[in-house]
Amino acid sequence: MILDKINDPMDLKKLNNEEMELLAEEIRNAILNRVSKNGGHVGPNLGVVELTIALHYVFNSPIDKIVYDVSHQCYPHKIITGRKEGFLNPEQFNKVSGYTNPAESEHDIFKVGHTSTSVSLACGLAKARNLKGDNENIIAVIGDGSLSGGEAFEGLDNAAELNSNFIIVVNDNDISIAPNYGGIYKNLKLLRDTEGKAECNFFKAMGLDYCYVKDGNNLQELIKTFEKIKDIDHPIVVHINTVKGKGKEYIEKNKEAWHWSVPFDLETGTRIAKGNGNKTYTQLTADFLYEKAKSDKKVMVITPATANILDFTPEFRKDLGEQFIDVGIAEEHAIAYASGLAKNGAKPVVGIHSSFMQRAYDQLSQDLAINKNPAVILVVRGGISSSDVTHLGMFDIPLASNIPNIVYLAPTCKQEYFAMLEWGIEQKEYPVMIRVPNTSVTEKDVTIEKDYSNLNKYKIEKRGEEVAIIALGNFYELGEKVKKELKEKKDINATLINPRYITGIDEDVLEKLKENHKIVITLEDGILDGGFGEKITRFYGSSDMKVFNFGAKKEFIDRTPLNELYTKYHLTEELIVSDVMAVIEK
């Protein structure tokens, strides 16, 4: 294998053309080896194999600095920069993350996992280089749908003022995660159709120099281009046309499905199924919204480029027609747009990943909450998880619940979730957010309220005494277990409360607990700092009630197994009861 000799980008430079072509093939196989066994980003990485080889052949990383946008297309880069074992050897898979990571290699400049950031970040590198009087090349690699994000635009706008070396590679593969949406992608098509010659050119309109590479999977064409612009003295956009998923027919043919994949059979492309066959909360959500939209023309379903994680399938999207929109990677627009829709009498429902909601804090606050427009926002994947550090879902409670006027709800079972969703869509008073349960689907044999307009009313699910457990959303089931443990181990008949509302406290219920309770335990699936439990603790601050808050620590965790995290944060019934008793019995 050629790859045997490649341990550093320097090794690339010794290869002849034929060897480099072979290397591209081997890199593709290495990528497919990992993603088929381990899951991961498939299409983005297969598309940029030649681009990555050409960049490392022409430039001198890490002195020259390459910043990958989103960085879900960094696998070839990792293979070339000393981390090939993470792709060849299953035992090493977990040592190499799916995103760039400075802790892994000096060739990775930033930890990146959200989109549209590369141009601004690289702009900063370039400016610092200038201030220091250095002269390395700075290269941002953006594309794969990332151009539609506002941060990318702000970066391009400012890059145009940088009077020095700066290379922006736009990897145009004609698709985001789902098909591209938005006016800018029409201009990219025009540029592809005219081989970069059209006068009306988005990048030139942004004040940037521009060149076009017709076949972005042609290694020699890429090398020639990069050799020409290496050490250029001003910012330039290199627009290259690549094939997402290049090299595997079933992937090239179904780009959206192969953006990311769970493990699959390499021969056939058949996914190795994991689920238990039961529908998930997101699948049930899609079913519900489908029926809702079909019966009410004012219902509008919106997602910012994450139709896949919400189970808005291509059929769902096609069938809903005008009542569905994927706005592309444009979270700010998604929220402001929903506010406008609600203001003019429509019923917008935005589905968004907990971590990506961070991109729209100001829109939640200013465009939506100050205006009190009744849009509904479904937050998926909220909760402590073993995901990459860039995709953690444990910050949305501090983020959203401290904005006035927002009603953020935490359902604890299927019936409650859909009752809240129905209420949220039909009510006209509040921006309503719902934390879609991050658990398997549960059904509770209890009466579920239909109306949530009497805000911040907690539900006492089981009345007891001495200890009250306030168990929020995903952690309601943990609350049940804590109650059982207290009964079995300490013969305490605890009260169990489903607070339902994240954004406010039920002062009446909390006040009454003082009568026959000494201890309150709060459980939340997120960080404690700025979260739900602290509001309860503040209420009891000057009273005799003892309050214990359980949740995650404020820290960035990275691909830590969930059971380790639960142990670390004491989020098991045994550890909780033992913590509480240690203080009480002291």
Next chain:
Amino acid sequence: MILDKINDPMDLKKLNNEEMELLAEEIRNAILNRVSKNGGHVGPNLGVVELTIALHYVFNSPIDKIVYDVSHQCYPHKIITGRKEGFLNPEQFNKVSGYTNPAESEHDIFKVGHTSTSVSLACGLAKARNLKGDNENIIAVIGDGSLSGGEAFEGLDNAAELNSNFIIVVNDNDISIAPNYGGIYKNLKLLRDTEGKAECNFFKAMGLDYCYVKDGNNLQELIKTFEKIKDIDHPIVVHINTVKGKGKEYIEKNKEAWHWSVPFDLETGTRIAKGNGNKTYTQLTADFLYEKAKSDKKVMVITPATANILDFTPEFRKDLGEQFIDVGIAEEHAIAYASGLAKNGAKPVVGIHSSFMQRAYDQLSQDLAINKNPAVILVVRGGISSSDVTHLGMFDIPLASNIPNIVYLAPTCKQEYFAMLEWGIEQKEYPVMIRVPNTSVTEKDVTIEKDYSNLNKYKIEKRGEEVAIIALGNFYELGEKVKKELKEKKDINATLINPRYITGIDEDVLEKLKENHKIVITLEDGILDGGFGEKITRFYGSSDMKVFNFGAKKEFIDRTPLNELYTKYHLTEELIVSDVMAVIEK
């Protein structure tokens, strides 16, 4: 006066051309009457008088809906839509806010005060109209620097896909707050220079139809254009060239200084001075950064279009040359750019308004905090204030302090502030934020630490017993008063603590307080929910310590006088002591 007859846009439609020209003059005088006596946005409003008359003459508000970006250019709109007394009669000034406000009038569609939101919001209105089968015109008025914000770009990108009536008026006055910066403004200049005929056209590249109005202060030209495009069946950009500050020579000549003004002498333009002649914290900051940058070429000062509120004067900016940048309205870029600068060895300092920091939450978290790059962010105007609801500074603590890795500092006097700033710039370990004191400048006669790298160490300024007052940043002085009040009224010798760090608690100090204190009082200049005090309360949750948190309620307040707010939130020494004693002596 023509204005006497104008109580509604319908009244406009009865005027002939000559009367409308007179009306424009009268509206200018009304604007100048208000801003010269009351302060406010001067240039933006003087520039759009003709535009506003033309819009209301041609379209039928409120059925047709006009959304003003930032809405600091809505004064003529307010004058036409029944609120002229707020401009003519000083006693009515306070009844009319400086921004659009649906509570004031059905002609105001949204409460707006941050930039770059109009296209997305109006897109939502247009889509809702389509879903309902209605046919009103939807108009977004954007410009005055707002185009550089990412949200505007996301909106334009999505507007291009709206297959129905949508009118985007781009008010191009060739200046933002400070002079425009960024590639897009070069294209606007090209379009002005070619009277809209250049082939390379940013808006067309975004997939939008386009027309150009050469003289955007020519009423008849505007009316003709709007009559032509009224009821258009697809999205179109109307690019109009206006003169910011039109009609007053000294304003037209000095556009930046007259974007917003305190009261001034109408004849001469002389500002009616308010300050006591002493330098403010922001002026001292500019002085400090100037010296710092002059002595170290790696220091880079950055602001997103708010050089004015940071006292980065035109001279300061010119003198710093390459070491200063106003990135325009582009908060996301400002933070990501700073992260890149820090990564490559420069020393970036970003100055930003507390309220505008909301636009860069994800950049703080992902681009900066996860990467732990040592950029410094100075947050100005943080604290409870009597400002417009869209510019409140009381949310930055919950926003920033619950993001891991960030060190957010709250200085309590001049020496401490500059020691923290010096440390922040020179250290290499953390993203450091500093809440620039929102108070008059105070100097303390105490030793100030130079090194803040031993995180979360609180400073016990005065040792006492029974009650401990933890007084954060701006409220340190209030803490001193509470201590005095406790001594005088209750003969309690309280402990006074300057916590300095917003982002973490000093467990050692808090633990030791248990020995001879029964009560802890926390004081913070911001909302309590998700804030500083709750972290202290959580620490003591399971102990016998009584904790009282003082700060603002989680709510949107709008131009409420500060003393009213302090009374409402019990933020005076008398109310605090009385609250605490009421519980203790119960």
